[in-house]
Amino acid sequence: MSELVQDKESVVAATTSSFSNTTPTELNHSRTFLDARTEEDLISGLRKEIEAGRLPPNVASGMEELYWNYKNAVLSSGASRAAHAVISNMSVAFDRMLLGVEHPFTFNPYHKAIREPFDYYQFVHTYIRPLIDFKNSYVGNVSLFSELEDKIRQGHNIVLISNHQSEADPAVISLLLEAQCPYIGENIKCVAGDRVITDPLCKPFSMGRYLNLSFDYGLLHDRLKNLICVYSKKHMNDDPELVDMKRKANTRSLKEMATLLRSGSQLIWIAPSGGRDRPDPSTGEWFPAPFDSSSVDNMRRLVEHSGAPGHIYPMSLLCYDIMPPPPKVEKEIGEKRLVGFHGTGLSIAPEISFSDVTADCNNPNEAKEAYSQAMYNSVNEQYKTLNSAINHGRGIEASTSTVSLSQPWN
Numbered sequence: 001m002s003e004l005v006q007d008k009e010s011v012v013a014a015t016t017s018s019f020s021n022t023t024p025t026e027l028n029h030s031r032t033f034l035d036a037r038t039e040e041d042l043i044s045g046l047r048k049e050i051e052a053g054r055l056p057p058n059v060a061s062g063m064e065e066l067y068w069n070y071k072n073a074v075l076s077s078g079a080s081r082a083a084h085a086v087i088s089n090m091s092v093a094f095d096r097m098l099l100g101v102e103h104p105f106t107f108n109p110y111h112k113a114i115r116e117p118f119d120y121y122q123f124v125h126t127y128i129r130p131l132i133d134f135k136n137s138y139v140g141n142v143s144l145f146s147e148l149e150d151k152i153r154q155g156h157n158i159v160l161i162s163n164h165q166s167e168a169d170p171a172v173i174s175l176l177l178e179a180q181c182p183y184i185g186e187n188i189k190c191v192a193g194d195r196v197i198t199d200p201l202c203k204p205f206s207m208g209r210y211l212n213l214s215f216d217y218g219l220l221h222d223r224l225k226n227l228i229c230v231y232s233k234k235h236m237n238d239d240p241e242l243v244d245m246k247r248k249a250n251t252r253s254l255k256e257m258a259t260l261l262r263s264g265s266q267l268i269w270i271a272p273s274g275g276r277d278r279p280d281p282s283t284g285e286w287f288p289a290p291f292d293s294s295s296v297d298n299m300r301r302l303v304e305h306s307g308a309p310g311h312i313y314p315m316s317l318l319c320y321d322i323m324p325p326p327p328k329v330e331k332e333i334g335e336k337r338l339v340g341f342h343g344t345g346l347s348i349a350p351e352i353s354f355s356d357v358t359a360d361c362n363n364p365n366e367a368k369e370a371y372s373q374a375m376y377n378s379v380n381e382q383y384k385t386l387n388s389a390i391n392h393g394r395g396i397e398a399s400t401s402t403v404s405l406s407q408p409w410n
Contacts, residue, residue, distance in 0.1 A: 120208030140347025345386030
């Protein structure tokens with residue numbers, strides 16, 4: 001655990017090391033939370049910032065709730081320096097949230113992950129790492145990820161089609177692969193919903209990913225170089241007055257995605273379900289949400305017409321216990337954020353050939369559905385293997401003829 005805990009001053013050193021590298025926004029920013037040394041300092045700091053008019057009470061309430069949930073999760077790990085990790089990580093998280101309220105960050109259409117003067121990418125990893133039970137976490141077919149890296153370096157485009165479980169998904173992918181394939185985590189472009197750039201408690205975590213903003217999982221756009229934001233179908237009609245704007249934005253995104261792929265060497269992750277997985281209401285069991293076939297088909301056609309060699313792989317994630325979503329899809333921004341310490345899983349299967357899957361199809365629509373279903377079936381089968389290993393205690397023995405589990409960090 002000592003390797004997982006970073007002193008908060010080292011995390012923000014790039015922000016304060018020299019005035020030449022520090023923005024005016026940072027210089028005028030309150031240090032209430034960076035100066036905190038105890039839990040009491042953090043909680044009283046929230047009250048201080050409310051009284052100073054810098055922090056809205058509703059945001060402060062959400063931050064305090066997050067603190068207690070994060071504390072309980074990290075302490076449950078039993079790690080020797082867990083208490084220190086809580087104060088260190090939450091003081092930096094609170095500081096970034098406050099900065100976002102004082103000086104709201106606007107995500108440009110082509111927002112690259114912010115690595116300086118403050119390294120948001122490293123911040124997210126430091127925050128999420130203590131929540132992962134690495135002893136009970138597994139990667140399926142890790143050698144395939146190494147193959148992906150080779151293809152990307154050769155100019156090929158790679159698209160990962162997977163389920164989506166939590167706001168921690170991008171960090172989980174990076175952390176589970178950092179020992180063997182750190183290149184994947186640092187270069188993956190994540191297609192994400194627009195809500196990750198509007199919620200004040202979520203925005204700092206999005207700033208550490210490459211984003212490409214647009215919005216409906218069938219139409220894409222590049223917001224962060226590592227995060228591609230889209231208007232999800234699940235939230236398309238939340239505000240009837242914005243429906244037309246969202247659709248136009250998604251159309252622009254589709255064009256931007258095509259431009260991105262034409263340059264080659266792109267690694268894109270998309271969850272064509274249009275949102276996070278939810279448990280079966282009758283059994284309580286989690287499972288990958290069904291895919292939207294149009295989203296899968298649009299990505300396939302973009303890859304095929306990019307002019308660069310392209311490959312599409314089915315990938316599966318299991319990490320809902322780290323940051324479980326609300327039981328139901330919510331319209332309002334500001335969801336209750338639960339946090340947990342738990343094992344996680346990531347698996348990838350060989351690419352699926354469109355021509356092989358659709359050889360017997362009679363028309364384009366039938367082919368589109370068949371290909372999307374083949375992708376989903378692979379993701380679902382991988383998920384079952386991860387679930388058996390992590391939630392049913394079988395560990396490595398849960399490996400199958402198609403999913404070879406390992407722990408690359410050992």
